[in-house]
Amino acid sequence: MSSPNFIDYVKICFRSGKGGAGAVHFHREKFVNKGGPDGGDGGRGGHIILRGNAQLWTLLHLKYRKHIRAEDGQPGGGNNKTGASGKDEIIEVPLGTIARDAETGEVLLEITQDGEEKILLPGGRGGLGNQHFKSATRQTPRYAQPGEPGIEKWIILELKILADVGLVGFPNAGKSTLLSVVSAAKPEIADYPFTTLTPNLGVVPYRDFQSFVMADIPGIIEGAAEGKGLGIRFLRHIERNSLLLFLVPADSPDIVAEYRTLLKELEKYNPELLDKKRILAISKADMLDKELEAEIRQTLPTDIPSIFISSITGKNLQPLKDLIWQQLHS
Structure with a gap:
């Protein structure tokens, strides 16, 4: 899943339908001189409804729809x-979509x-007809209720992709290469920073015909939480991942410092991300001999599982999947 058409943010003006007015009417029939009130109620205005669709993975189909309105109810x-x-106006959205009030920032639903299906904006109620207002002292009411107005709001729809595992690392850490090797995903791969400009999703096959979903999030740089580089545009996608797989290349000047920097950026963006399960993978381990690998292992943090892998030679890829599966189901 990678495309220049990956749209994960749209701002749309929604308006639910207004309710129909109640009717003022009196019964008319041959031989009935003075029929009583029989005005019917107005119809409900149409709702704005969001519906999840697992076949969608982007908000592209909504990019050019700036105003969406539901039908008004008819009078009684x-x-x-x-x-x-x-x-009702039913809007299909990919799973992981949240709706936010554009003015207040309040999350309305996800x-x-x-x-x-969830109602984003309810339609106005229809007005009551004059039949409801008759009484012993008021037998010919000549009024009825108007319908309730619809609700009009600017709403932001944001997509936070759903995946079991999120790949976290600086540009050129080998995230796209790993995803291309362990799944059928075909992300763009090159030896320059920010090759990945949109999130990529891949289904990773596991033992006994089981699988899990892995997401390659565009590279984070120091200061990303303040908007540097690709900024916080893609950090929100990490919020929905069950497990974070940190990738630091073996040729990094300081592996532990790089891991701590990544952790710091996630904490600044959302401290709750640190509550997620984490694995540290040292990528490009085919560059290391056994002595150097043992030396590096002594410096790695002891509070999370760590593993040396190579997407080129396939080193430890199956043990990595085993470790991921164990963490996801522990």
């Missing part, structure tokens, strides 16, 4: 006829399940 009629409800 005579003979106690209720007006038709306005048609969609995480395929087929899940």
